[in-house]
Amino acid sequence: xxxxxxxxxxxxxxxxxxxxxxxxxxxxxxxxxxxxxxxxxxxxxxxxxxxxxxxxxxxxxxxxxxxxxxxxxxxxxxxxxxxxxxxxxxxxxxxxxxxxxxxxxxxxxxxxxxxxxxxxxxxxxxxxxxxxxxxxxxxxxxxxxxxxxxxxxxxxxxxxxxxxxxxxxxxxxxxxxxxxxxxxxxxxxxxxxxxxxxxxxxxxxxxxxxxxxxxxxxxxxxxxxxxxxxxxxxxxxxxxxxxxxxxxxxxxxxxxxxxxxxxxxxxxxxxxxxxxxxxxxxxxxxxxxxxxxxxxxxxxxxxxxxxxxxxxxxxxxxxxxxxxxxxxxxxxxxxxxxxxxxxxxxxxxxxxxxxxxxxxxxxxxxxxxxxxxxxxxxxxxxxxxxxxxxxxxxxxxxxxxxxxxxxxxx
Numbered sequence: 001x002x003x004x005x006x007x008x009x010x011x012x013x014x015x016x017x018x019x020x021x022x023x024x025x026x027x028x029x030x031x032x033x034x035x036x037x038x039x040x041x042x043x044x045x046x047x048x049x050x051x052x053x054x055x056x057x058x059x060x061x062x063x064x065x066x067x068x069x070x071x072x073x074x075x076x077x078x079x080x081x082x083x084x085x086x087x088x089x090x091x092x093x094x095x096x097x098x099x100x101x102x103x104x105x106x107x108x109x110x111x112x113x114x115x116x117x118x119x120x121x122x123x124x125x126x127x128x129x130x131x132x133x134x135x136x137x138x139x140x141x142x143x144x145x146x147x148x149x150x151x152x153x154x155x156x157x158x159x160x161x162x163x164x165x166x167x168x169x170x171x172x173x174x175x176x177x178x179x180x181x182x183x184x185x186x187x188x189x190x191x192x193x194x195x196x197x198x199x200x201x202x203x204x205x206x207x208x209x210x211x212x213x214x215x216x217x218x219x220x221x222x223x224x225x226x227x228x229x230x231x232x233x234x235x236x237x238x239x240x241x242x243x244x245x246x247x248x249x250x251x252x253x254x255x256x257x258x259x260x261x262x263x264x265x266x267x268x269x270x271x272x273x274x275x276x277x278x279x280x281x282x283x284x285x286x287x288x289x290x291x292x293x294x295x296x297x298x299x300x301x302x303x304x305x306x307x308x309x310x311x312x313x314x315x316x317x318x319x320x321x322x323x324x325x326x327x328x329x330x331x332x333x334x335x336x337x338x339x340x341x342x343x344x345x346x347x348x349x350x351x352x353x354x355x356x357x358x359x360x361x362x363x364x365x366x367x368x369x370x371x372x373x374x375x376x377x378x379x380x381x382x383x384x385x386x387x388x389x390x391x392x393x394x395x396x397x398x399x400x401x402x403x404x405x406x407x408x409x410x
Contacts, residue, residue, distance in 0.1 A: 008036040008058045008068070008092060014163075017144055019079070019086040028084045029290050034091025037072035040065060090298050125151040127219065128181040129212040131161055136208050136215060138187030138364050138376070140172065147212050148179060154220050159213075173200045185215050185224070188366030188376065209365045210358060266306045270319030271409075273306035277318055278407040286399055300407055311336050314402060321406040329402050337395040344391040346377070356387045367391070 014035065036058070043054045051069065055062040079086040130137040131147040149159045164175055173196035176184060183203045197204050205224055208215045218224035266274045278300040282293040294301050303309045306319045313335030317327055333339050346367075350357045359365065363379045367389065381388035 008039065008060050008064075010035055010039045010058070014038055014088045017088045021083045021085065027289055030085035030087045031075050031079050032090065032296060033072060033075050033086060033088045035088060036091040037068055037075065038088050040069040041072050041076070044069060090296060124157075125183070126179065126181045127151060127183045127185060127216050128176050128179070129184075129208075129215060130186040131212055134211060134213075136185065136187055136210060136212055138209065138366060140184075140186045140189035140193055140206075143172070143186075146176070148181065149216050151216075151220065156216065156220075173197045173202065176200065176202055183219070185212075185219060207366060209363060266304075267308050268306035268315060268319045270306060272319050272321065272406075275305050275409045276302060277305045277409045278302045279318060280405045280407060281314075282403045284401045286401065291400075305409065313400075314404070317402070317404055318406060321404070321409075323406050323409055326403065326405045329404065331400045331402070333397050333399060336398065336400045337393040338397075340392045340396045345380070345388060346391060347381075347386050347388045349386050353387070359387060365389075 018030075039058060040054055043049045043057060044051065049057070051062050051065050054069075055065040058065065075086075078084065127149045128146045129149070130140055130143040131145040132143075137143045137145075144164055145161050146164065147159055147161050150157050162179065164172055173193065176197070177200040181202055183205065184197060185205045185208050187207065187209060189197075189204070189206055194204060205219060208224060215224060280294045280300050282290060282295060284290050306315060308315065310318070311331070313329060313331035316335075317329045321327060348356065359379050359382070361379050361382055365377060365379070367377050377389035377391045378394075379387060380390045
């Protein structure tokens with residue numbers, strides 16, 4: 001039986017999580033540098049520590065540090081020589097809790113956050129914004145960073161970008177609550193996240209887009225409303241199945257199995273139909289490019305098999321698998337996210353959607369149906385009087401390949 005991996009202590013979470021070649025036109029598979037690999041580079045190459053000192057700081061064996069460090073250096077060499085994108089994520093690590101005086105790292109990320117936030121003044125309000133390179137990140141459940149503003153007497157007195165540390169969905173409410181956040185400004189978020197934030201006592205202002213600093217100032221000026229970017233045209237297609245935030249959930253076509261907050265209806269037959277299953281998967285395009293992987297995230301996907309929670313072909317494959325099976329499937333668009341539908345192209349006059357005139361082509365935002373359900377869209381056209389959104393799924397029209405491993409079915 002393999003030994004349980006010992007988590008490596010990390011004192012400094014990366015400030016920049018993705019690096020892209022300037023002239024990179026082709027979609028290339030990124031090199032994944034784990035956070036613990038990043039930490040060995042920071043401590044040994046940047047701080048000048050020996051491997052023994054690095055091992056003591058990360059609270060692991062020197063031989064483990066040597067192996068991690070060699071892997072990290074190889075990945076950095078590939079990044080420089082091959083010109084591929086580099087992304088820092090995942091790994092077996094635990095972030096220093098910052099409350100220990102014995103931390104020993106002079107620039108410990110959590111130590112600084114802990115000292116700054118351990119006691120909030122009575123007249124200080126904290127506003128957090130989902131953050132991506134100066135703009136509001138549009139998917140709350142997948143945000144990697146927040147920009148946290150401290151406000152006193154309705155004036156911003158400080159701000160700092162903090163990491164979500166890989167937390168997702170409802171867990172993010174706990175991250176914000178731990179930082180004493182009073183208000184969240186974001187793009188779109190699902191019902192589960194809204195509930196978690198409400199229980200944490202955090203006010204939500206959703207549907208925002210654009211520059212984070214401007215959004216916070218607009219909130220303080222009373223001009224930013226929690227109304228989302230509201231669409232007055234009822235959108236007949238899916239994109240409204242509630243809180244399916246996994247990449248390969250309904251995809252805009254629930255096939256009849258999604259019933260809001262009620263008990264899911266089982267629409268497929270098979271040995272796993274109606275069971276809660278856990279799977280690992282890797283998804284690739286026909287050219288071999290990987291677009292998603294639960295293995296890379298280190299967390300299996302869990303769903304009710306046969307209930308239409310997943311894209312059709314994925315659900316059909318899992319419903320008859322045996323625990324331990326690994327299968328490879330090829331899905332045509334009809335079994336995945338369907339073909340692009342012209343009916344999902346929405347053109348709206350600026351006067352019917354105040355604020356939309358500030359959006360730019362290529363922006364991704366969330367629209368809200370008259371029933372309060374949010375769905376993602378992309379700005380594809382804009383003129384002097386109107387703006388056009390594409391509500392088709394980004395995978396629409398594409399053939400997809402999945403390698404699926406069934407871990408459990410209960």
